[in-house]
Amino acid sequence: MNLTSFLQDKRLTVALRGEIDHHSAKEVLRVVGNKIDLYLPYTLVLDFREVTFMDSSGIAVVISAVRRMRELRGQVIVQNVPPQPGKVLAASGIERIVKVEEGSCTA
């Protein structure tokens, strides 16, 4: 899987896309993890604009990214979350551990 990403001033933005379920999450975890290891960012931005469906597997993706970024003493920002993924993220209380920007998390 190829995920488009953008790096500026140690801020890495990764554009997630498509349906994130248990079937696809393992690959998303691997790709996001590899990008963190490669670029060692201070801030990781997970952009959900192109995510068309997400179940609790997507929560595990975010939590895993938060763990890796904590090891680097960095932070995770979640942005542009559409209503369906937003409702799943809100149900998990994820806003307690990551910053949610633009396109709110409360569906």
Next chain:
Amino acid sequence: MKYENYMTLEFPSKSANEAFARAAVACFAAQLDPNLEELNDIKTAVSEAVTNCIVHAYRDSIGEILIKCRILPENTLDIVVRDHGCGIEDIAQARTPMFSTGGEERSGMGFTIMESFMTSLNVTSRPGRGTTVHMKRKIVRRGSTD
């Protein structure tokens, strides 16, 4: 119980079938004229139930997953997801938010999401025999002229 329509799905516990299962249930639910949010709630809950079968019930094997959907009176969708896998020893523990035996790839939020996205959730299980997840979702009637 009197039902107005029904369908049955049977498929092996391969993760590629997760998308198929939630899409099929959503197609069946369409006759209740749900809005997008209701449809997404149903898809999400079905995805969680099927994922549990794949990740937990048939952890090291491929087994059969059965989904039965019925349209009940009062615009209600009734969904049963059944497996013949390992079963759950402690259902209360399994339903606890953030509890998971699935490792880093799982968040432990599956049952919590099913519970909050559906009108009702009932889980029965017999260790070694399998698990049945029974969910209901009432769909709001809109724009009816009667």
